[in-house]
Amino acid sequence: MSEIFKSSVPIIESVYDSLTPSEKDIADFFIKNTDETLDFSSKNIASLIHVSEASLTRFSKKCGFSGYREFIYDYQSKKIPENIQYQSKQMKRVLHDYNKILNKTYSLIEVEQIERFATRLAHAKRVYIYGKGSSGLAATEMKNRFMRLGLPIEAISDDDVMLVNHVLVDKDTVVIGFSISGDKQVVLKAMTQATANKAYTVMFTTQQNNVNEKIVNEVIPVASVKNLSFGNRISPQLPLLIITDIIYDYFMEVDNPKKDTFFKQSLESLNINKEEEESKYE
Incomplete structure (x- = not known):
């Protein structure tokens, strides 16, 4: 690679x-x-x-x-060299798309923005993630990851619940929107409501110009390849999961001892020993 x-x-x-x-x-x-x-x-x-x-x-x-x-x-x-050798055309197509997503994520990401976002998450009283389809599945994965670190977080993919949820949103809330295309109207409307309620709102999308300051406070750009939203070769969740992993690592550094305690407790509740689990990958 x-x-x-x-x-x-x-x-x-x-x-x-x-x-x-x-x-x-x-x-x-x-x-x-x-x-x-x-x-x-x-x-x-x-x-x-x-x-x-x-x-x-x-x-x-x-x-x-x-x-x-x-x-x-x-x-x-910033030209990217194309010099990878693959064993088959199928492997080449899939891994080439994976490599594109990784390179594009690296090109788009701004460390200061990620650090700022991780800090806001760490101090939020409540966090909600809105997403539909594959973006909704990525939202659920983010919820499951961060919940184990003690973050009060919920993923919402139902249209009606998403729209009604604004009654629970205020200035101490962080609301995240997942939308690869940036054009899911129910997500955009729910994010607009959250912004109007003074929540800290952030949209993760490949089309950042589709979202303005009336809809969210800021946009975290997500990498894309052709027809990604259709999932024709790789999962549309991939770029969202990559950026989630990066944010997770930054989030762990905010009050790390406390996060580590929550993580160990979550493992204990599942009868998993952290040291034993980590040793499998050494």
Whole structure:
């Protein structure tokens, strides 16, 4: 397996749905391009794609950069090499998608944001996770993991319960939304209600521009590959589970002795010895 590399492509993909047709042409070019010797000057690229240099600037700003110059510097410095050898085409397809998800997660993640989120979780009186379908299953997994560390957390996937739950939400509550596509209306509505009730709200999605400050306080971007939401080759839960594991590790560091005590107690309730369990993997 190859190393993990940073790339600008996940950033482009995370805003793709909010781009204009001409900006999508620009995005498609940079996502598919493999020629590292190309002249990336704005004049040359604009000529190749048949767009204006002003369009390149607008595209770059939508990707979160100050302009095209900053975007292209980032793009050129973060190219991912494709040098993995696989034993079969089936293994190649699946593991290639896995490797893409890992690389894109590494490229998208912001350590300060994850640390801030883990700290907010640790001090929350209540935590709710909203999700539908595969995102709902990932929400349940997150609930089961963090509950064992003493966090009062609940996963909700029922539409009616999700919408009514806002009566239990206040400023001491953290509400998390899981939506790969970012367009599940019931999740968006429930998150909007929670935000209006002064809860600390965070959306995990691959399409961060689909969510604004009226819906949530902040967005944690999630990695994606083509047709991920359909689950055609790998589980749509995978990128959500990866980011959950990263947050879990940061969360463990906040008041670690207390978390460790809760974890041991949860193992004891299941008749599992922590030391014996850990020794299996040494």
